[in-house]
Amino acid sequence: AKKQGRNRYFWFEPSMESEMRFRNQLETGIRRGLARGEFVPFYEQQVDVESGALVGFEMLARWRSPQLGVISPDIFVPIAEEIGLINEMSERLMEQAFADAREWDDSLTLSINISPVQLRDPWFAQRLLKKLVAAGFPPQRLEIEITESCLHENIGLVRSMIMSLRNQGVQISLDDFGTGYSSLEQLRNLPFDRIKIDRSFVSELREPGSRSRIVEAIISLGRGLDLPLTAEGVEDEQILQALKSMGRLKAQGYLYGLPEDAEAVRARLKAAGKL
Numbered sequence: 001a002k003k004q005g006r007n008r009y010f011w012f013e014p015s016m017e018s019e020m021r022f023r024n025q026l027e028t029g030i031r032r033g034l035a036r037g038e039f040v041p042f043y044e045q046q047v048d049v050e051s052g053a054l055v056g057f058e059m060l061a062r063w064r065s066p067q068l069g070v071i072s073p074d075i076f077v078p079i080a081e082e083i084g085l086i087n088e089m090s091e092r093l094m095e096q097a098f099a100d101a102r103e104w105d106d107s108l109t110l111s112i113n114i115s116p117v118q119l120r121d122p123w124f125a126q127r128l129l130k131k132l133v134a135a136g137f138p139p140q141r142l143e144i145e146i147t148e149s150c151l152h153e154n155i156g157l158v159r160s161m162i163m164s165l166r167n168q169g170v171q172i173s174l175d176d177f178g179t180g181y182s183s184l185e186q187l188r189n190l191p192f193d194r195i196k197i198d199r200s201f202v203s204e205l206r207e208p209g210s211r212s213r214i215v216e217a218i219i220s221l222g223r224g225l226d227l228p229l230t231a232e233g234v235e236d237e238q239i240l241q242a243l244k245s246m247g248r249l250k251a252q253g254y255l256y257g258l259p260e261d262a263e264a265v266r267a268r269l270k271a272a273g274k275l
């Protein structure tokens with residue numbers, strides 16, 4: 001494997017056989033890693049653009065594999081879904097995240113990503129609410145992020161689960177907005193509380209003085225629908241400055257630091273008097 005840019009690997013002459021072997025290794029590693037508690041929550045800061053204040057964290061799963069190092073969810077979530085382990089994995093991560101976040105200042109929210117496969121489980125909402133109660137974490141401080149692709153699933157079931165979560169105060173965000181197809185129809189189908197502007201659009205703001213008509217259009221759509229917005233992928237000061245001129249927004253991205261583990265978050269919050 002050769003290193004290609006940040007966190008990217010490609011494989012020379014990937015024969016079908018070696019690919020399958022690698023894939024089997026991953027599968028075995030995931031099963032074992034789950035049993036050994038190698039899947040851990042990392043957290044990315046979410047900030048109010050205007051004031052610069054920290055307002056919460058998005059939980060991003062990481063696999064700390066003793067053999068492979070730290071692995072991104074883009075690799076292991078699809079496999080966990082395929083081999084039927086995503087629910088178990090996600091429940092463990094949630095338990096950890098609720099326990100972590102309960103220690104944080106009451107003003108801070110926790111966002112978690114939910115994959116379409118998880119929403120196929122008719123008991124998803126009930127089990128989530130039960131976990132919140134067990135952890136003593138207030139539903140009002142929880143936000144779940146759904147990608148557009150979720151909404152091609154059984155829409156009736158998904159809607160009723162979303163409704164019951166919202167009734168308890170959980171907020172629902174539409175993640176990666178603009179990248180899926182029929183985004184607008186999804187906004188009509190489900191009662192969202194927030195739109196997250198996909199970072200592929202946000203990154204158009206990188207050039208000094210540049211503007212993005214798409215970002216502007218998504219923001220005015222959000223305002224028109226009375227939905228608050230979060231810009232993801234805020235990587236530098238240029239992007240932040242451009243967003244500042246666009247009114248009230250939340251932001252997250254590498255400008256504020258890489259996602260970090262619970263311990264690092266605790267240290268950060270302690271220093272800020274928010275623990």
Ligand code: C2E
Binds near residue numbers: 199
């Ligand atoms: P996402 O929800 O869109 O999460 C944002 C991804 O962009 C994260 O990658 C994050 O590390 C990365 N990112 C954040 N800020 C920046 C930035 O400024 N620039 C760039 N280039 N990238 C940035 P990550 O952690 O690898 O997660 C990938 C995806 O995996 C997530 O995309 C989310 O859809 C999914 N995911 C993460 N955790 C979980 C989980 O616990 N359960 C499920 N079902 N999916 C998860």
Ligand code: CA
Binds near residue numbers: 058113145175
């Ligand atoms: Ca997300």
Ligand code: CA
Binds near residue numbers: 196
């Ligand atoms: Ca996203």
Ligand code: CA
Binds near residue numbers: 176
């Ligand atoms: Ca994404």
